[in-house]
Amino acid sequence: PQLANQIAAGEVVERPVSVIKELVENSLDAGSTQIDIDVEQGGSKLIRIRDNGSGIAKAELALALARHATSKINTLDDLDSIMSLGFRGEALASISSVARLTLTSRTADQSEAWQVYAEGRDMKPTIKPAAHPVGSTVEVLDLFYNTPARRRFLKTDKTEFMHIEEFVRRIALARPDVTFNLQHNGKLIKQYRQSPLEKRVESVCGRSFVQKAIKLDWQHNDLQIQGWVSSSEVSELQYFYVNGRVIKDKLINHALRQAYSSRTNEQQSYVAFLQIDPKQVDVNVHPAKHEVRFHEARLVHDFVYQAIVMALESSQQ
Numbered sequence: 001p002q003l004a005n006q007i008a009a010g011e012v013v014e015r016p017v018s019v020i021k022e023l024v025e026n027s028l029d030a031g032s033t034q035i036d037i038d039v040e041q042g043g044s045k046l047i048r049i050r051d052n053g054s055g056i057a058k059a060e061l062a063l064a065l066a067r068h069a070t071s072k073i074n075t076l077d078d079l080d081s082i083m084s085l086g087f088r089g090e091a092l093a094s095i096s097s098v099a100r101l102t103l104t105s106r107t108a109d110q111s112e113a114w115q116v117y118a119e120g121r122d123m124k125p126t127i128k129p130a131a132h133p134v135g136s137t138v139e140v141l142d143l144f145y146n147t148p149a150r151r152r153f154l155k156t157d158k159t160e161f162m163h164i165e166e167f168v169r170r171i172a173l174a175r176p177d178v179t180f181n182l183q184h185n186g187k188l189i190k191q192y193r194q195s196p197l198e199k200r201v202e203s204v205c206g207r208s209f210v211q212k213a214i215k216l217d218w219q220h221n222d223l224q225i226q227g228w229v230s231s232s233e234v235s236e237l238q239y240f241y242v243n244g245r246v247i248k249d250k251l252i253n254h255a256l257r258q259a260y261s262s263r264t265n266e267q268q269s270y271v272a273f274l275q276i277d278p279k280q281v282d283v284n285v286h287p288a289k290h291e292v293r294f295h296e297a298r299l300v301h302d303f304v305y306q307a308i309v310m311a312l313e314s315s316q317q
């Protein structure tokens with residue numbers, strides 16, 4: 001199954017930031033309120049995610065590293081279907097097939113922590129006692145050490161770290177209720193403390209962005225939007241969340257352009273959070289591409305447009 005695992009890993013693990021994304025999502029699933037992300041050399045040397053979540057019980061520790069479903073991949077003919085399927089529920093197994101992974105964890109009802117280590121796939125994970133508060137730490141060393149072709153595809157440490165910073169900004173905006181600390185080569189780079197949404201937007205996007213922005217706050221039937229929009233030179237600052245998930249969609253851009261059209265043709269920056277009945281949207285169009293499909297796209301578009309028009313009007317009073 002080594003081959004199957006490495007193929008699967010290619011889907012989940014493209015570069016350091018993909019590892020971090022999977023691990024941070026696990027930490028959030030575990031109810032963590034603080035997540036520390038330490039990386040060395042852009043993540044290619046070390047990625048360490050430490051959380052204060054529920055932890056994993058000793059009996060489940062080794063299982064967490066095992067592939068959930070036994071793989072049915074035997075021939076290369078299956079490769080296409082594998083790639084399009086995507087791999088859910090197999091992140092730790094996939095990561096441990098392309099790096100040296102250590103998982104340390106403690107649940108609230110255990111008096112000590114336990115640690116498992118996995119290298120390659122045909123291992124029996126060794127388990128031993130460890131010191132750790134309630135929560136988990138996953139350490140990923142030497143990413144792609146055994147898949148040199150993939151390792152060569154990594155960009156400079158600086159570039160890989162830029163991707164990591166961008167991911168942390170996005171997740172920090174989605175989860176102001178969680179504290180995130182980001183370190184690179186032993187230096188604290190970003191610290192986002194648990195705070196109300198507006199404060200979090202300030203610390204991620206800058207105070208001047210929030211001060212200059214007009215505020216979206218609109219609700220209609222099942223739709224609700226909250227956000228900040230600003231005419232700005234910084235066009236990179238464009239974050240649109242649907243039910244807490246950052247997505248790329250032409251919809252908001254289009255609605256913005258329409259709403260602003262008579263006033264200005266400047267670029268807009270925005271951070272906006274749309275809440276919609278989950279039944280009205282397919283989020284799994286492609287798990288890695290941040291796309292969604294609204295069942296009633298027109299309706300959503302008009303709602304967003306309306307929200308912007310209302311905000312523009314009240315900002316001019």
Ligand code: ADP
Nearest residue numbers: 026027030055056064088089090091092093136
């Ligand atoms: P998935 O998250 O899709 O179930 P993963 O391979 O990412 O698959 O994780 C396997 C399992 O290990 C999770 O289902 C969860 O039970 C457990 N787990 C992983 N990371 C953590 C964590 N940080 N805290 C608590 N449990 C975790």
Ligand code: MG
Nearest residue numbers: 022025026091
């Ligand atoms: Mg997971």
